[in-house]
Amino acid sequence: xxxxxxxxxxxxxxxxxxxxxxxxxxxxxxxxxxxxxxxxxxxxxxxxxxxxxxxxxxxxxxxxxxxxxxxxxxxxxxxxxxxxxxxxxxxxxxxxxxxxxxxxxxxxxxxxxxxxxxxxxxxxxxxxxxxxxxxxxxxxxxxxxxxxxxxxxxxxxxxxxxxxxxxxxxxxxxxxxxxxxxxxxxxxxxxxxxxxxxxxxxxxxxxxxxxxxxxxxxxxxxxxxxxxxxxxxxxxxxxxxxxxxxxxxxxxxxxxxxxxxxxxxxxxxxxxxxxxxxxxxxxxxxxxxxxxxxxxxx
Amino acid sequence: xxxxxxxxxxxxxxxxxxxxxxxxxxxxxxxxxxxxxxxxxxxxxxxxxxxxxxxxxxxxxxxxxxxxxxxxxxxxxxxxxxxxxxxxxxxxxxxxxxxxxxxxxxxxxxxxxxxxxxxxxxxxxxxxxxxxxxxxxxxxxxxxxxxxxxxxxxxxxxxxxxxxxxxxxxxxxxxxxxxxxxxxxxxxxxxxxxxxxxxxxxxxxxxxxxxxxxxxxxxxxxxxxxxxxxxxxxxxxxxxxxxxxxxxxxxxxxxxxxxxxxxxxxxxxxxxxxxxxxxxxxxxxxxxxxxxx
Numbered sequence: 162x163x164x165x166x167x168x169x170x171x172x173x174x175x176x177x178x179x180x181x182x183x184x185x186x187x188x189x190x191x192x193x194x195x196x197x198x199x200x201x202x203x204x205x206x207x208x209x210x211x212x213x214x215x216x217x218x219x220x221x222x223x224x225x226x227x228x229x230x231x232x233x234x235x236x237x238x239x240x241x242x243x244x245x246x247x248x249x250x251x252x253x254x255x256x257x258x259x260x261x262x263x264x265x266x267x268x269x270x271x272x273x274x275x276x277x278x279x280x281x282x283x284x285x286x287x288x289x290x291x292x293x294x295x296x297x298x299x300x301x302x303x304x305x306x307x308x309x310x311x312x313x314x315x316x317x318x319x320x321x322x323x324x325x326x327x328x329x330x331x332x333x334x335x336x337x338x339x340x341x342x343x344x345x346x347x348x349x350x351x352x353x354x355x356x357x358x359x360x361x362x363x364x365x366x367x368x369x370x371x372x373x374x375x376x377x378x379x380x381x382x383x384x385x386x387x388x389x390x391x392x393x394x395x396x397x398x399x400x401x402x403x404x405x406x407x408x409x410x411x412x413x414x415x416x417x418x419x420x421x422x423x424x425x426x427x428x429x430x431x432x433x434x435x436x437x438x439x440x441x442x443x444x445x446x447x448x449x450x451x452x453x454x455x456x457x458x459x
Numbered sequence: 460x461x462x463x464x465x466x467x468x469x470x471x472x473x474x475x476x477x478x479x480x481x482x483x484x485x486x487x488x489x490x491x492x493x494x495x496x497x498x499x500x501x502x503x504x505x506x507x508x509x510x511x512x513x514x515x516x517x518x519x520x521x522x523x524x525x526x527x528x529x530x531x532x533x534x535x536x537x538x539x540x541x542x543x544x545x546x547x548x549x550x551x552x553x554x555x556x557x558x559x560x561x562x563x564x565x566x567x568x569x570x571x572x573x574x575x576x577x578x579x580x581x582x583x584x585x586x587x588x589x590x591x592x593x594x595x596x597x598x599x600x601x602x603x604x605x606x607x608x609x610x611x612x613x614x615x616x617x618x619x620x621x622x623x624x625x626x627x628x629x630x631x632x633x634x635x636x637x638x639x640x641x642x643x644x645x646x647x648x649x650x651x652x653x654x655x656x657x658x659x660x661x662x663x664x665x666x667x668x669x670x671x672x673x674x675x676x677x678x679x680x681x682x683x684x685x686x687x688x689x690x691x692x693x694x695x696x697x698x699x700x701x702x703x704x705x706x707x708x709x710x711x712x713x714x715x716x717x718x719x720x721x722x723x724x725x726x727x728x729x730x731x732x733x734x735x736x737x738x739x740x741x742x743x744x745x746x747x748x749x750x751x752x
Contacts, residue, residue: 181568196598282492401710
């Protein structure tokens with residue numbers, strides 16, 4: 162039996178694991194690989210119109226090379242969208258993850274009261290759809306309904322902050338829970354030893370807990386970056402309430418407009434590839450920087 | 460500075476009455492809870508106000524219009540709001556059940572078998588986490604159109620079954636929760652692999668499956684982009700898209716605000732109820748192999 166111990170952990174059973182994985186692989190092929198391939202294909206095509214573009218065969222789909230990508234990269238409106246999302250994303254990331262970290266540390270602090278009640282309350286927005294959250298805050302921002310007085314929350318100057326607030330409100334709880342779960346897994350004896358050494362609660366938080374949390378913070382940051390780059394629901398839902406949000410406010414909104422309003426699928430495909438590329442570069446770039454600073458060093 | 464616990468220090472872990480209440484952490488958390496509960500409590504109160512009261516009475520003064528608001532909402536376009544609620548339950552419930560089944564059996568296969576291509580398949584499936592939803596949603600719509608399935612229930616249900624993060628969670632959970640010796644013992648008794656999965660693995664995986672189901676249920680319930688792109692017929696809308704169209708129709712007609720506010724309030728109830736009753740299953744880390752109560 163000893164010779165079998167090695168394979169006991171992961172059993173070899175011929176075709177069985179492949180059969181078990183078949184549904185997932187079929188779904189992967191149909192709803193992930195195929196659409197991605199189709200996007201790449203579309204992004205390299207364009208419509209050629211001959212004559213007046215009337216009649217059958219006057220519109221043909223032809224190979225366009227990288228022309229759609231060049232157009233996407235040279236598109237001023239898209240860049241303006243990136244800048245808006247960058248400002249919005251920086252606000253959301255710093256506030257949301259900062260608050261999530263503070264709340265997680267406070268929940269884990271010694272002698273905290275009402276921990277269960279406040280934890281559930283702060284996690285609650287996770288169960289609120291983005292559309293519903295945007296509707297609630299959107300009405301609270303309207304001067305005719307707002308309990309905060311007559312501030313122009315949806316004016317051009319404030320709309321980015323108002324929108325960031327909705328995302329922070331919706332996302333803090335989940336990130337807090339990820340970090341808090343991680344903290345709960347740390348043996349309490351770590352902190353006891355530090356307390357005996359005379360460390361304060363703040364010192365324990367800064368010198369022991371935050372370093373322990375670094376991998377989780379990195380993970381939540383990467384996921385938040387990916388979500389923020391693709392912001393769509395909040396600005397789209399807020400749009401009917403204000404005229405300061407254009408139909409191309411975020412890059413993803415521009416993709417939607419190109420594909421379904423303007424009807425230019427090819428440039429929409431190229432733009433969505435650019436968005437995918439940028440979110441991949443951002444998340445991998447972030448991982449790299451963090452790795453070099455936190456773990457590498459030599 | 461805190462490499463290991465000193466022997467005999469465990470007694471200090473008990474809170475002693477001489478230590479102060481953590482005023483700062485408690486205050487910070489209470490402020491956080493007030494911030495998160497504020498819009499929810501506002502929408503609950505606002506839904507009770509009549510059209511006139513909404514703009515005249517003070518913010519948190521309950522109104523008298525709840526029943527007429529509900530009646531108006533359910534009368535809106537022959538009760539299409541009910542349909543949105545049912546559709547959402549169907550998309551989220553059906554999608555989450557299928558997603559949990561696929562994730563569980565995939566995670567189990569990846570955790571408990573060794574076979575050529577295991578890492579490749581795992582990486583392919585997990586890589587999906589990094590693919591932005593937009594890169595998928597628009598071509599998915601085009602492909603569904605070609606198959607004649609755009610604007611159907613299938614077009615919203617099918618693309619949401621595969622969920623990379625759930626497969627990842629299921630694998631971790633299966634690794635921790637199923638002792639290899641149990642499977643070996645079953646094999647020695649002559650049980651087939653499917654029987655082992657059904658009779659031995661599945662009962663051990665159930666708590667993790669509930670967690671996966673809940674996360675996926677909420678993700679589909681809250682999804683806006685996919686149904687927004689796939690559907691044109693408002694009889695197939697989920698709540699998110701329905702509420703959006705309600706707002707788009709009523710944003711410049713303050714007389715419709717009551718309808719939108721009441722609809723938003725009602726849309727929160729099912730998920731918050733699920734959320735509060737299933738407290739102990741909301742875990743972001745399944746490596747413990749068991750759900751603590």
